[in-house]
Amino acid sequence: MVYTFDGTMDGLLTAVFDTFDRHEQPEALLTTGDALPLFCEQVYEVITDEEKARRVWSGMEKRLSREALKLITVGWLSEISALNNPLYQYICKVFRQDADAPSIERNFADPDVLEVTNIARKVLHEQLRMKQFIRFQKAKDGTYLAVVSPDHNVLPLIIDHFADRFRDQPWMIYDARRHYGYYYEGTGHPVHITFEDESAVPFNLADGKLNEDVLSSDDQLLQNLWRTYFKAICIRERINPRKQLSDMPRRYWKYMTEKQ
Amino acid sequence: MLTDSTLERLRILAESAKYDVSCSSSGTVRRGKQGMVGNTVGGLGICHSFADDGRCISLLKVMLTNYCMYDCAYCVNRRSNDIKRATLSVSELVSITMEFYRRNYIEGLFLSSGVVRNPDYTMERLVAIVRDLRTVHRFNGYIHLKSIPGASQELLNEAGLYADRMSVNIEIPREESLKLLAPEKDHQSVFQPMKLIQQGVLENKEDRRRYRHAPRFVPAGQSTQMIVGATKDSDRDILTMSAALYNQPTIRRVYYSGYISVNTYDTRLPVLKQPPLVRENRLYQADWLLRFYHFKVEEIVDDLHPNLELEMDPKLAWALRHPEAFPIDINTADYEWLLRVPGLGTKSAWLIINARRACRLTSEHLRKMGVVLKKAKYFITCHELTSSTLQPLRGINELGPDLLRPLLVSPHQRKLAEQEKQLSLNFEN
Numbered sequence: 001m002v003y004t005f006d007g008t009m010d011g012l013l014t015a016v017f018d019t020f021d022r023h024e025q026p027e028a029l030l031t032t033g034d035a036l037p038l039f040c041e042q043v044y045e046v047i048t049d050e051e052k053a054r055r056v057w058s059g060m061e062k063r064l065s066r067e068a069l070k071l072i073t074v075g076w077l078s079e080i081s082a083l084n085n086p087l088y089q090y091i092c093k094v095f096r097q098d099a100d101a102p103s104i105e106r107n108f109a110d111p112d113v114l115e116v117t118n119i120a121r122k123v124l125h126e127q128l129r130m131k132q133f134i135r136f137q138k139a140k141d142g143t144y145l146a147v148v149s150p151d152h153n154v155l156p157l158i159i160d161h162f163a164d165r166f167r168d169q170p171w172m173i174y175d176a177r178r179h180y181g182y183y184y185e186g187t188g189h190p191v192h193i194t195f196e197d198e199s200a201v202p203f204n205l206a207d208g209k210l211n212e213d214v215l216s217s218d219d220q221l222l223q224n225l226w227r228t229y230f231k232a233i234c235i236r237e238r239i240n241p242r243k244q245l246s247d248m249p250r251r252y253w254k255y256m257t258e259k260q
Numbered sequence: 261m262l263t264d265s266t267l268e269r270l271r272i273l274a275e276s277a278k279y280d281v282s283c284s285s286s287g288t289v290r291r292g293k294q295g296m297v298g299n300t301v302g303g304l305g306i307c308h309s310f311a312d313d314g315r316c317i318s319l320l321k322v323m324l325t326n327y328c329m330y331d332c333a334y335c336v337n338r339r340s341n342d343i344k345r346a347t348l349s350v351s352e353l354v355s356i357t358m359e360f361y362r363r364n365y366i367e368g369l370f371l372s373s374g375v376v377r378n379p380d381y382t383m384e385r386l387v388a389i390v391r392d393l394r395t396v397h398r399f400n401g402y403i404h405l406k407s408i409p410g411a412s413q414e415l416l417n418e419a420g421l422y423a424d425r426m427s428v429n430i431e432i433p434r435e436e437s438l439k440l441l442a443p444e445k446d447h448q449s450v451f452q453p454m455k456l457i458q459q460g461v462l463e464n465k466e467d468r469r470r471y472r473h474a475p476r477f478v479p480a481g482q483s484t485q486m487i488v489g490a491t492k493d494s495d496r497d498i499l500t501m502s503a504a505l506y507n508q509p510t511i512r513r514v515y516y517s518g519y520i521s522v523n524t525y526d527t528r529l530p531v532l533k534q535p536p537l538v539r540e541n542r543l544y545q546a547d548w549l550l551r552f553y554h555f556k557v558e559e560i561v562d563d564l565h566p567n568l569e570l571e572m573d574p575k576l577a578w579a580l581r582h583p584e585a586f587p588i589d590i591n592t593a594d595y596e597w598l599l600r601v602p603g604l605g606t607k608s609a610w611l612i613i614n615a616r617r618a619c620r621l622t623s624e625h626l627r628k629m630g631v632v633l634k635k636a637k638y639f640i641t642c643h644e645l646t647s648s649t650l651q652p653l654r655g656i657n658e659l660g661p662d663l664l665r666p667l668l669v670s671p672h673q674r675k676l677a678e679q680e681k682q683l684s685l686n687f688e689n
């Protein structure tokens with residue numbers, strides 16, 4: 001017995017609902033279109049239903065702590081399809097548990113809980129890296145622009161941080177890999193944006209550079225100041241490229257001013 | 261206003277400031293405020309970049325000026341050194357900080373200065389910069405300010421209202437050694453400003469209990485630094501000093517800085533081909549044991565062992581000296597005892613404590629959770645009877661510390677330790 005779903009979070013939650021509704025326990029939850037396992041006789045296709053998903057989620061809210069719920073949402077942002085099955089099993093276990101048993105969310109001896117927690121940690125690690133390594137350039141109209149391409153979909157996790165920190169300056173952070181970004185006007189809330197024609201944007205998606213005609217006049221000097229500072233602060237007697245690489249992996253360098 | 265000459269001066273002043281190792285932006289959480297730029301995140305802070313030496317760049321670490329009236333032997337900026345000198349103007353420094361911050365290059369500013377004319381004159385100029393940043397430019401990010409020994413209490417009190425963290429460096433743990441290298445200084449001149457800052461913080465705590473909106477005073481506390489390997493002071497001298505400092509309510513961090521031969525001509529100092537990095541690392545590990553692992557300083561260093569072992573970390577060294585404390589049962593031991601197992605850190609201990617509520621743990625569980633058993637396996641017992649590669653029946657008590665020791669030190673570690681011992685031998689002669 002195998003379930004297939006459409007790859008959305010609502011679809012996964014609906015699959016949990018149907019599992020209990022139909023009194024079944026499928027061996028695996030697959031995305032529609034995945035190759036079926038050998039000797040698979042029964043396939044049930046989950047039809048995503050927002051109402052069912054909402055009921056499952058509110059059930060989880062009763063049974064799990066806020067941190068555990070957060071880890072589940074964060075894990076989902078990893079966009080790793082191998083997480084679907086452990087996550088689905090984890091949520092099923094939550095509902096199968098006795099009410100008085102200690103909560104499963106911190107039982108790291110359970111492989112599904114462990115997998116979800118570990119992947120969520122990876123995503124949290126990367127959102128921290130975005131907070132560290134995002135570099136803005138200032139455009140002539142005063143907007144600060146940064147381009148990123150993270151491994152996981154972490155933009156939703158870092159937007160509040162930047163809105164809180166740079167609340168008096170307009171900025172935009174654009175995810176070149178997922179083709180969307182957030183724009184903050186200088187007041188209010190950051191808004192989700194996409195470009196109809198990505199080739200017409202005034203910046204280069206490969207290295208994040210603003211085109212020269214829109215770059216503000218003193219930005220080049222400031223970038224040079226920063227590069228100079230970056231070189232000057234290093235103590236040559238202690239050179240340690242291994243540590244540098246482990247803390248600042250090379251895949252983030254292409255958008256970083258000091259490494260360009 | 262910022263020009264190419266700024267570029268050159270920033271380079272000189274960053275190079276003068278880089279031997280100060282403190283860089284953290286931790287210790288205080290402050291959300292953004294209407295009409296201001298910036299916030300501080302607390303936790304471990306945010307490192308915005310990593311220099312080629314692998315050290316984190318969190319704050320813009322820079323000196324206001326590297327002219328200095330003192331002649332301390334260990335300092336690159338000493339009066340008698342023939343290096344390029346420079347000064348940044350208040351407006352230059354302020355606009356570099358703001359522009360860097362707005363581009364997400366830095367968490368804030370770490371400002372220090374050489375002492376010119378007299379301590380009060382220097383401190384006044386430092387305070388002017390942080391006042392400008394906070395009140396005129398509405399900067400709400402992190403500020404770490406060096407306090408100048410000998411500056412007046414009024415100036416320190418004003419500085420504390422703008423700075424998140426303040427620091428004075430002890431540099432040399434024993435006063436005799438300090439007197440030898442810096443005859444113009446003594447420990448009193450370092451402890452006096454520390455005391456004044458502490459007094460300010462404690463009074464402020466009292467005020468805030470009464471008036472919730474009283475402005476905060478140095479909310480991220482104080483830090484300090486000691487140089488390692490410039491004098492003959494032992495690790496015991498250094499760690500005893502650190503432990504005494506951590507007993508004070510406002511000291512959050514002690515940094516250790518492996519001595520780099522900056523002034524090779526001075527015969528009072530050793531000539532080292534490379535800084536004592538292994539020793540520095542061991543000191544940081546010992547520092548962690550003091551702060552997070554419930555160790556006492558006498559357990560780490562004592563009369564018989566005044567220096568830390570270079571080949572292995574101080575926790576492992578302690579464990580090998582105390583076989584009677586082991587084995588520790590993973591399924592029943594307290595958190596404090598789990599932390600004493602070599603190879604288990606706070607994260608592993610936390611995972612174990614949580615997971616064992618649901619079931620009895622075996623070494624297979626531990627391995628899956630990501631607990632590293634390479635060292636730990638000799639010091640623990642789990643819920644299993646058979647011997648396997650993961651869980652040998654032969655632990656520390658069966659093997660004995662002398663047989664176990666060579667199994668736990670890698671050839672690479674031994675080589676590094678050997679190299680560094682050679683360095684210190686040269687120093688003794």
